[in-house]
Amino acid sequence: MTVDPTTDSAVRERLIRAIAERMIAHADELTALDQAIGDGDHGLNMKRGFEAVLAAAPDLAARPLPAALAEIGKTLVMRVGGASGPLYGTLFLTLGKTLPERPSGDELIAALAAAVDAVKARGKSDAGQKTMLDVLVPVLDDLRRGGDGVPGRLADAAHAAAQATVPMRAVRGRASFLGERSIGHMDPGARSSALMIEAVVTCLEERA
Amino acid sequence: MTVDPTTDSAVRERLIRAIAERMIAHADELTALDQAIGDGDHGLNMKRGFEAVLAAAPDLAARPLPAALAEIGKTLVMRVGGASGPLYGTLFLTLGKTLPERPSGDELIAALAAAVDAVKARGKSDAGQKTMLDVLVPVLDDLRRGGDGVPGRLADAAHAAAQATVPMRAVRGRASFLGERSIGHMDPGARSSALMIEAVVTCLEERA
Amino acid sequence: MNANVGIVIVSHSPDVARGTADMVRQMVGDEVPLAWCGGNPDGGLGTSVPDIMDAIGRAWSEAGVAVLVDLGGAETNSEMAIEMLDDERRGRVVLCNAPIVEGAVMAATEASAGSTLDEVRRTAEELKPA
Amino acid sequence: MNANVGIVIVSHSPDVARGTADMVRQMVGDEVPLAWCGGNPDGGLGTSVPDIMDAIGRAWSEAGVAVLVDLGGAETNSEMAIEMLDDERRGRVVLCNAPIVEGAVMAATEASAGSTLDEVRRTAEELKPA
Numbered sequence: 012m013t014v015d016p017t018t019d020s021a022v023r024e025r026l027i028r029a030i031a032e033r034m035i036a037h038a039d040e041l042t043a044l045d046q047a048i049g050d051g052d053h054g055l056n057m058k059r060g061f062e063a064v065l066a067a068a069p070d071l072a073a074r075p076l077p078a079a080l081a082e083i084g085k086t087l088v089m090r091v092g093g094a095s096g097p098l099y100g101t102l103f104l105t106l107g108k109t110l111p112e113r114p115s116g117d118e119l120i121a122a123l124a125a126a127v128d129a130v131k132a133r134g135k136s137d138a139g140q141k142t143m144l145d146v147l148v149p150v151l152d153d154l155r156r157g158g159d160g161v162p163g164r165l166a167d168a169a170h171a172a173a174q175a176t177v178p179m180r181a182v183r184g185r186a187s188f189l190g191e192r193s194i195g196h197m198d199p200g201a202r203s204s205a206l207m208i209e210a211v212v213t214c215l216e217e218r219a
Numbered sequence: 220m221t222v223d224p225t226t227d228s229a230v231r232e233r234l235i236r237a238i239a240e241r242m243i244a245h246a247d248e249l250t251a252l253d254q255a256i257g258d259g260d261h262g263l264n265m266k267r268g269f270e271a272v273l274a275a276a277p278d279l280a281a282r283p284l285p286a287a288l289a290e291i292g293k294t295l296v297m298r299v300g301g302a303s304g305p306l307y308g309t310l311f312l313t314l315g316k317t318l319p320e321r322p323s324g325d326e327l328i329a330a331l332a333a334a335v336d337a338v339k340a341r342g343k344s345d346a347g348q349k350t351m352l353d354v355l356v357p358v359l360d361d362l363r364r365g366g367d368g369v370p371g372r373l374a375d376a377a378h379a380a381a382q383a384t385v386p387m388r389a390v391r392g393r394a395s396f397l398g399e400r401s402i403g404h405m406d407p408g409a410r411s412s413a414l415m416i417e418a419v420v421t422c423l424e425e426r427a
Numbered sequence: 428m429n430a431n432v433g434i435v436i437v438s439h440s441p442d443v444a445r446g447t448a449d450m451v452r453q454m455v456g457d458e459v460p461l462a463w464c465g466g467n468p469d470g471g472l473g474t475s476v477p478d479i480m481d482a483i484g485r486a487w488s489e490a491g492v493a494v495l496v497d498l499g500g501a502e503t504n505s506e507m508a509i510e511m512l513d514d515e516r517r518g519r520v521v522l523c524n525a526p527i528v529e530g531a532v533m534a535a536t537e538a539s540a541g542s543t544l545d546e547v548r549r550t551a552e553e554l555k556p557a
Numbered sequence: 558m559n560a561n562v563g564i565v566i567v568s569h570s571p572d573v574a575r576g577t578a579d580m581v582r583q584m585v586g587d588e589v590p591l592a593w594c595g596g597n598p599d600g601g602l603g604t605s606v607p608d609i610m611d612a613i614g615r616a617w618s619e620a621g622v623a624v625l626v627d628l629g630g631a632e633t634n635s636e637m638a639i640e641m642l643d644d645e646r647r648g649r650v651v652l653c654n655a656p657i658v659e660g661a662v663m664a665a666t667e668a669s670a671g672s673t674l675d676e677v678r679r680t681a682e683e684l685k686p687a
């Protein structure tokens with residue numbers, strides 16, 4: 012059984028469904044996190060966006076990987092309704108624009124780096140500000156380091172990074188209104204990023 | 220026939236009706252002025268307030284002059300709905316609080332001065348800012364000067380003062396949004412003040 | 428009894444006031460006493476002194492009430508309304524020199540932390556015109 | 558064709574956006590192309606990129622369009638919407654760093670005088686957080 016999403020539309024569809032279903036399954040948890048330090052809609056927002064992705068999964072999977080990623084990005088931009096929409100949307104759009112159809116390992120890393128940079132530009136933000144970037148940036152760094160245990164290791168790195176947002180003080184997004192009081196809670200976008208990475212890793216490993 | 224509103228409730232009622240009817244009759248004109256440099260509701264606001272005053276005219280007139288003035292002020296505060304409500308309301312409330320039941324000429328001037336000062340405090344404003352104060356302040360000064368032709372002369376002074384707001388630049392109230400472009404239009408509150416003064420003067424003179 | 432500072436939203440437009448209150452509610456839940464009013468006594472654009480006094484009563488808290496307003500007339504009417512309160516309440520109501528929507532969200536978030544009236548006002552006023 | 562700069566109001570709350578537009582209309586009449594949107598794609602509190610793109614289209618003016626937003630998500634979604642416009646329009650839309658209600662009134666008043674897009678933005682931003 013192949014596990015290469017660049018050549019196999021069935022793998023692409025499994026991957027898309029894995030991500031979307033993970034987001035939808037964790038909607039209540041994400042909303043609860045956002046209630047503590049934001050406006051309590053992150054789970055609803057992600058659910059809205061990824062339900063649209065799920066509904067289009069076969070169509071999306073029928074396209075080459077870059078086009079599928081770009082289309083997912085566009086769907087998130089159009090459907091999410093919160094700040095996370097353009098941020099995750101930009102992540103996927105940039106991946107779609109940057110990835111060749113059959114990328115090498117280095118090309119994959121370069122595309123991810125471009126996508127994370129695009130999220131920074133979109134959010135006028137960077138790691139350390141208690142956002143999804145506090146997961147995306149360290150996981151990208153870990154991937155760059157390479158070595159044993161990739162991709163499996165990345166899921167653990169992602170969850171550890173999300174956990175590390177707990178003591179941070181938010182300076183971006185709605186949570187920034189809370190100032191000091193944002194300390195002590197996990198950032199909802201960091202959590203959704205970790206879940207997304209875990210879904211990708213698990214899906215690819217299951218079939219390996 | 221007496222023309223003393225301090226002793227005669229019929230005179231008080233004529234006076235109250237004269238002011239209220241003048242405001243109501245000029246509502247469209249005041250609104251048109253406010254359309255040019257404000258939000259186009261000054262006539263509606265004055266009409267709303269003075270219709271309530273008119274409806275209560277007999278009741279109001281039955282009270283001693285200070286109490287009647289205070290009650291008019293309260294009605295304007297409660298009913299006008301625009302910035303002019305608390306401003307004119309404060310004018311009448313302060314007159315009511317300051318005037319003795321049978322004021323001397325000096326006491327009348329002192330009460331008017333207190334009332335105009337209270338408007339300044341309420342509006343955080345003064346003459347020269349293209350507001351009703353550009354009528355109230357010079358008319359009070361003219362009254363203070365005394366001499367021939369009072370009160371008749373005051374109506375002309377009031378209209379001239381309102382006219383003098385045309386070249387002024389608004390720095391208070393809604394018109395201040397317009398900056399330079401407020402120049403070239405008469406201030407609606409200056410116009411309503413001049414009409415009010417004229418109504419009082421005419422009513423007192425008619426019967427003299 | 429809620430010991431947090433109350434928030435009152437006074438706009439020329441009832442829609443703006445209601446919508447701002449919705450946004451505040453979504454962010455701070457029921458932790459903050461909250462009331463809004465908008466529109467002149469006939470329901471058109473403008474504000475109404477008795478409505479403002481009423482809203483202050485509904486959002487009343489022993490910790491005080493912070494009032495957010497939009498344009499000049501709303502400010503003048505709110506100042507008048509505050510002055511017309513009982514002696515005992517008057518001193519515990521402040522008008523914030525802050526934009527209505529953004530200021531209300533900031534003020535309510537600060538109030539939900541149990542901050543004092545003065546802290547709530549200062550937080551809202553961090554957004555005041557430069 | 559109206560040659561004045563257009564104004565777009567983007568709030569998390571459709572009520573806030575509609576009410577702000579009412580206030581702007583009362584002050585500047587029909588001299589300024591004006592559109593608003595608010596609410597996420599399901600109608601709850603939030604914003605929607607396609608709705609923002611649509612509002613920009615409705616308020617379109619050859620002189621450009623100034624966009625007023627409330628909180629962070631509205632800003633991010635509006636920036637995204639602007640980037641997704643045709644090349645030819647994109648450069649003529651600016652996001653104002655100003656409070657939504659007060660900024661919209663200021664911007665529209667400036668626009669009604671026939672000012673340029675840059676002047677409109679600067680006038681609105683005189684109100685920006687200190």
Ligand SMILES: Nc1ncnc2c1ncn2[C@@H]1O[C@H](COP(=O)(O)OP(=O)(O)O)[C@@H](O)[C@H]1O
Binds near residue numbers: 093094141185
């Ligand atoms: N400027 C930003 N840069 C990076 N991430 C951001 C930014 N603003 C918000 N986020 C992320 O988005 C998450 C909130 O998303 P969501 O609740 O869906 O949107 P909203 O904040 O508009 O309600 C935050 O937890 C944070 O991780």
Ligand SMILES: Nc1ncnc2c1ncn2[C@@H]1O[C@H](COP(=O)(O)OP(=O)(O)O)[C@@H](O)[C@H]1O
Binds near residue numbers: 257264351393
């Ligand atoms: N701060 C102020 N000080 C003095 N007069 C003022 C002030 N603000 C407004 N005015 C007066 O009120 C008039 C506008 O009243 P009105 O249109 O009824 O209220 P609004 O401005 O709330 O729509 C102005 O023409 C001006 O004369």
Ligand SMILES: [Mg+2]
Binds near residue numbers: 045050051052053093
């Ligand atoms: Mg949220």
Ligand SMILES: [Mg+2]
Binds near residue numbers: 603
């Ligand atoms: Mg939100």
Ligand SMILES: [Mg+2]
Binds near residue numbers: 253260261
């Ligand atoms: Mg007016």
Ligand SMILES: [Mg+2]
Binds near residue numbers: 300301302473
């Ligand atoms: Mg008005």
